[in-house]
């Protein structure tokens with residue numbers, strides 16, 4: 338007699354260990370939620386400790402282990418402190434999602450203050466470098482790195498020079514890292530979302546048409562399906578746009 342088919346599937350990511358930066362809201366929070374549904378153990382980070390505690394409470398479950406540790410990824414000491422905590426709790430990392438990022442007020446290059454330029458480059462580009470460099474010794478064959486870039490990694494939008502430069506730079510970092518890690522069997526995915534409905538838009542276009550945007554959960558679903566591919570296959574560039582295209 339045929340056995341009844343079960344609707345429950347075993348997650349391929351069961352017991353994996355994932356670090357998500359910028360996990361307190363927006364796309365990072367959606368990715369953390371989607372990974373927790375796959376029964377991944379999670380390390381969640383962002384700079385705001387209170388927001389992080391709230392997310393950790395939301396995702397807490399007997400089925401997964403969560404470490405929520407605040408970190409300002411612009412600061413090498415803060416990144417060291419995060420990785421000390423990670424090494425204490427977990428012996429390895431299977432998934433790294435470099436997601437944290439900031440935008441800036443719409444200002445043409447002639448009006449862009451140096452501190453703002455530096456803040457955006459330090460967060461989006463150097464922060465990704467610092468976290469990745471600290472994570473690599475914990476990552477083995479079969480692991481995956483997802484760098485949340487943006488379509489701004491290969492297109493330009495006037496008034497966003499620091500953001501565009503940081504994302505173009507992060508694409509260069511991502512592409513180089515992929516070739517360095519290919520022989521080690523570690524996959525590197527360049528995630529390039531278009532407009533997604535998060536708080537980041539308040540910085541440079543508060544009146545942007547939110548209804549035309551994708552939801553963070555849509556991006557998270559695409560990321561998780563890319564990570565769930567067998568280790569001998571990879572999505573190198575994951576570009577996702579609203580059906581209407583650019584806003």
Ligand SMILES: NC(=O)c1ccc[n+]([C@@H]2O[C@H](COP(=O)([O-])OP(=O)(O)OC[C@H]3O[C@@H](n4cnc5c(N)ncnc54)[C@H](OP(=O)(O)O)[C@@H]3O)[C@@H](O)[C@H]2O)c1
Pocket residue numbers: 358359360361362363364365382383384385386388408409410411436437438439460485486487488529530531532533534535536537538
């Ligand atoms: N929304 C879009 O349309 C879109 C499209 C393409 C790509 N992206 C990219 O997606 C990523 C996430 O953005 P989002 O739209 O989800 O924005 P968001 O809602 O503003 O979330 C940004 C996250 O980054 C964290 N973060 C910012 N600065 C940090 C720092 N110095 N140290 C540690 N964490 C920091 C924030 O937490 P704290 O404030 O607590 O630090 C927050 O968790 C960014 O890299 C962004 O460029 C967004």
